[in-house]
Amino acid sequence: MIDLGRMRALHAVASYKTVLAAGEALHCTPSAVSQQLAKLERETGATLVEKDGRRLRLTEAGQVLARHAEKVLATVDEAEAALAAHRDTVVGRLTVAAFATACRALLPYALHRLASEHPQLGTGLIEVNPHEGLESLHRGHVDLAVLDDWPEVALRYPSGITHVELGWDLVDLIVPSGHRFEDAVPLSRARNERWIAAKAGDICHEWLLRVLPGVRPDFHVGEFESQLTLIAAGLGVAVIPRLARPAALPEGVRVVRLTPVPRRRVVVAWREASAARPAVGAAVEALRESWLRAETARRAPAAP
Numbered sequence: 001m002i003d004l005g006r007m008r009a010l011h012a013v014a015s016y017k018t019v020l021a022a023g024e025a026l027h028c029t030p031s032a033v034s035q036q037l038a039k040l041e042r043e044t045g046a047t048l049v050e051k052d053g054r055r056l057r058l059t060e061a062g063q064v065l066a067r068h069a070e071k072v073l074a075t076v077d078e079a080e081a082a083l084a085a086h087r088d089t090v091v092g093r094l095t096v097a098a099f100a101t102a103c104r105a106l107l108p109y110a111l112h113r114l115a116s117e118h119p120q121l122g123t124g125l126i127e128v129n130p131h132e133g134l135e136s137l138h139r140g141h142v143d144l145a146v147l148d149d150w151p152e153v154a155l156r157y158p159s160g161i162t163h164v165e166l167g168w169d170l171v172d173l174i175v176p177s178g179h180r181f182e183d184a185v186p187l188s189r190a191r192n193e194r195w196i197a198a199k200a201g202d203i204c205h206e207w208l209l210r211v212l213p214g215v216r217p218d219f220h221v222g223e224f225e226s227q228l229t230l231i232a233a234g235l236g237v238a239v240i241p242r243l244a245r246p247a248a249l250p251e252g253v254r255v256v257r258l259t260p261v262p263r264r265r266v267v268v269a270w271r272e273a274s275a276a277r278p279a280v281g282a283a284v285e286a287l288r289e290s291w292l293r294a295e296t297a298r299r300a301p302a303a304p
Contacts, residue, residue: 004045007069009036010048014066015139017055021261025037025141040065067241073140074160082276090118090278097126097133098146100222101244102266105294106146106166110286121279130203137161137269144283148241149265150207163269164284166291169243171262172255174227176234186256186289187239189213194218194236196227208239211262228253242298266291 012022012033015045019030019037026033032125041048048062058066084092092116096106103125111123122260126133126142133145138158148169157163175181181189190212197217198204208215219236221227224244231238232252249255268287270280 002040003036004072006036006040006043007065007072009033010040010062010066011069011073011139012141013037013049013056014058014062014069015135015141018059019056025136025139037133046281074271077140077271079274081274081280084277085281088112088278089120090282091120092279093122093124094144094279094283095124095142096144096146096283097128097131097136097142099130100127101113101146101148101224101241102146103127105243106287108265108292109290110283110292113286113289116281118279118282121282123246129201131166134158135160136270137271140271143270143274143277143280145269146287147267147269148203149267150209151263153203153206153266160272161269162272162275165269166266166268166287168263169266171239171241171258171264172238173258174231174240174249174253175237175256176231177252177254178234179237179254179256181256184259186260186263187258190237191215194237196221196230196238198222204239207233207262208262243294247297 003165008020008026012025013019016022016025018249019033023033037049044065046061047059048065049056049058051057061122096107107125111125114121114123126136128136130147130149133142133147133155134155136142137145138161147155173181173187174184191214195208195215195217196219197208199220199222202222205220208217217269219230224240225246227238227240228250230236230248234252238256268284274280
C-alpha cells in the first residue's frame with residue numbers, strides 16, 4: 001500500500017520543482033522530503049524523479065503517480081472536511097496565505113478571534129502575493145487564501161476553488177505636500193510623474209503598468225509605509241490602497257482623490273473539497289468581521 005505522506009512529498013515536488021521548496025511547503029526539512037521520495041520509489045519499484053540541474057524533474061512514471069496523488073489528496077481533504085462537519089467542532093490546523101496588506105490589516109484580529117473562540121484550532125499564516133497564494137491553495141498547501149483581485153489584472157481561479165468577496169478597497173494617489181495637483185485628478189494626469197511603485201511581479205505593479213502604459217517607476221518598494229516615507233522626502237508619487245494606509249499619514253504627504261476612483265476587490269478563497277470543514281467557515285466569518293472593523297476604522301475621522 002502506498003503511504004499517504006510519501007504521496008504528499010511527490011505532489012509537493014511536482015508543484016514546486018525542488019526539494020527545498022517542497023520541504024518549505026510541507027513544513028519539513030529537504031532531507032525528509034528526499035527520504036520520502038526514496039521510500040516511495042522502493043515502494044512502487046519505479047524511478048519517479050531525476051535531477052535537472054538544481055531542480056527535480058518527474059519521470060513519466062512520476063507524472064502518472066503525481067496526477068493520482070492530486071486526486072487522492074483532494075479526496076482526503078473531502079473526507080477530513082466531512083468528518084469535521086460530522087463532529088461540528090472547530091479543531092485541527094488551519095493555514096492562511098494572504099497578501100501583505102491583509103497580513104497587517106485583517107489577519108491579526110481574525111486569528112486572535114479564532115484562537116479565543118476555538119482553542120483546539122491551530123493556525124498559521126504565510127505572506128505571499130495573490131498569484132502564489134492561489135497556487136498554494138490549489139495545490140493543497142494552505143487551507144485559505146486572502147487575495148487582492150484588481151479588475152484590470154483579474155485573478156484566474158482554478159477549478160475546485162471557490163471564493164467570496166470581503167469588500168472593495170479604494171485607491172488614492174499620494175503626493176508630497178507641496179505638489180501642484182489639486183484635490184482630485186484623473187490618473188492619466190499623473191502619467192509623467194516620478195513614480196514609486198511595488199516590486200516587479202507584484203500584482204499592484206502589474207496593475208499600474210496596465211492602467212498607465214509606458215510608465216517606468218524609478219523606485220520599486222514592497223511596503224506601502226516605505227513608499228510613504230519616500231513620498232514625504234519629495235521623491236515621487238504613488239497609488240496606495242486605503243486599507244494599506246496608516247490611520248495617520250506622515251508629515252509631508254497629501255492625498256489626491258483619483259477620478260474615477262480605482263479599486264481592488266479583497267476576497268477569501270478555499271478549496272471546494274474542504275468547504276464543509278467547520279474551521280474554514282469559522283475563519284471566513286472571522287475575516288468578514290475583521291473587514292467590517294477595518295472599514296469602520298477607515299471611515300472614522302483621521303488625524304491630520
